[in-house]
Amino acid sequence: MEKQFEEVVQFIRTLYQQPEGFIPLHAPVFSGNEKKYLMECIDTTFVSSVGPFVTRFEEMVASYTGAKHAVVCVNGTAALHIALMLVGVQAEDEVITQPLTFIATVNAIAYTGAKPVFVDVDMNTLGMSPKSLNNFLEEFGEIHDDGGCYNKQTGKRISACVPMHTFGHPCRIDEIAAICEKYNIKLVEDAAESIGSTYKGKHTGTFGAIGILSFNGNKTITTGGGGMIITNDEQLGKRAKHLTTQAKLPHRWEFNHDEIGYNYRMPNINAALGVAQMETIDTMLASKRAIAEQYAKFFATKGIHFCKEPQNSVSNYWLNSILLSDRKVRDEFLEYMNDNDIMSRPAWTLMYKLPMFKEAVCVDLSNAMSIENRLVNLPSSSR
Numbered sequence: 614m615e616k617q618f619e620e621v622v623q624f625i626r627t628l629y630q631q632p633e634g635f636i637p638l639h640a641p642v643f644s645g646n647e648k649k650y651l652m653e654c655i656d657t658t659f660v661s662s663v664g665p666f667v668t669r670f671e672e673m674v675a676s677y678t679g680a681k682h683a684v685v686c687v688n689g690t691a692a693l694h695i696a697l698m699l700v701g702v703q704a705e706d707e708v709i710t711q712p713l714t715f716i717a718t719v720n721a722i723a724y725t726g727a728k729p730v731f732v733d734v735d736m737n738t739l740g741m742s743p744k745s746l747n748n749f750l751e752e753f754g755e756i757h758d759d760g761g762c763y764n765k766q767t768g769k770r771i772s773a774c775v776p777m778h779t780f781g782h783p784c785r786i787d788e789i790a791a792i793c794e795k796y797n798i799k800l801v802e803d804a805a806e807s808i809g810s811t812y813k814g815k816h817t818g819t820f821g822a823i824g825i826l827s828f829n830g831n832k833t834i835t836t837g838g839g840g841m842i843i844t845n846d847e848q849l850g851k852r853a854k855h856l857t858t859q860a861k862l863p864h865r866w867e868f869n870h871d872e873i874g875y876n877y878r879m880p881n882i883n884a885a886l887g888v889a890q891m892e893t894i895d896t897m898l899a900s901k902r903a904i905a906e907q908y909a910k911f912f913a914t915k916g917i918h919f920c921k922e923p924q925n926s927v928s929n930y931w932l933n934s935i936l937l938s939d940r941k942v943r944d945e946f947l948e949y950m951n952d953n954d955i956m957s958r959p960a961w962t963l964m965y966k967l968p969m970f971k972e973a974v975c976v977d978l979s980n981a982m983s984i985e986n987r988l989v990n991l992p993s994s995s996r
């Protein structure tokens with residue numbers, strides 16, 4: 614086994630042309646106008662949430678994703694929190710999501726006071742399984758006279774569904790959207806990891822009522838910290854901006870607010886980075902795709918499963934993942950890689966195992982469990 618692990622180390626060192634030293638999982642690349650635009654913020658003193666880069670960044674992301682409206686946020690978690698409120702999620706509702714996700718997905722659900730319900734993921738997309746979602750709703754979902762979908766067993770209203778495009782690979786989002794529509798459940802896409810990923814030619818995050826993106830430092834493009842709400846619905850877009858700016862009513866000098874709002878708008882200094890990053894996104898995605906192709910070729914010769922972009926999809930290959938035979942081999946592999954300065958990480962601990970969510974409703978989660986035991990993410994920065 615050790616010989617094979619060493620071959621992986623050598624392959625990654627050659628891939629990143631780095632014969633020694635630490636290779637991170639995902640480092641940002643600043644190769645464009647980042648410094649120039651940051652200096653512009655400082656020179657003009659527009660460093661806070663009012664400034665030309667903020668709206669420019671929103672326009673660029675809207676045009677890139679094909680969403681009619683894009684509203685910046687301080688981070689992806691805040692964007693998801695607002696998105697859930699915008700579609701009407703209320704305390705004590707249930708929100709369906711997947712257990713294989715980053716904690717922020719489920720924390721945002723918890724911020725609204727709603728309870729997560731966990732359905733399984735597909736092995737080939739690593740994202741929410743439409744079959745598992747449908748099975749759950751066929752068994753437990755019923756539409757009441759108010760038009761809402763309710764869980765027969767718990768009596769709670771199922772107000773939203775939050776699939777996540779894991780590591781940048783699109784899940785079968787059109788099927789998920791159709792199921793949500795049938796049961797009158799709002800679809801909120803967690804596309805935090807999938808800027809640049811499309812399903813059947815359409816950008817992830819644009820299939821439901823609303824979607825969110827993250828521009829955290831570890832993502833494909835970064836604003837340091839940052840997020841975006843994307844939607845085709847003008848009213849939702851307007852309300853997103855209102856809620857993220859303290860629900861302040863426009864007036865030349867008066868301070869009036871018509872509901873409880875949030876200080877969630879991204880500062881101009883972060884948006885400046887975002888604009889520069891958007892200018893180079895195509896090059897970064899091309900580089901990531903070339904890296905993924907080399908990983909795929911290498912692992913094919915080793916008989917190790919490499920997670921390729923699913924059918925009908927273009928993946929941004931945010932993180933390149935492999936599936937090993939079991940948890941023991943996974944742990945040995947992680948130890949070897951990290952001992953040799955190659956940053957590698959397992960998938961997240963499944964959400965229902967965390968103390969805050971251990972009471973959550975769960976269905977059969979065999980695929981998520983298998984992926985949790987076997988998956989390892991490898992260095993994936995663009996070069």
Ligand SMILES: Cc1ncc(COP(=O)(O)O)c(C=O)c1O
Nearest residue numbers: 688689690715717718805827829
């Ligand atoms: C799936 C998922 N959802 C939400 C988030 C939250 O984004 P942020 O870190 O920008 O708050 C992240 C990433 O960090 C993520 O990976």
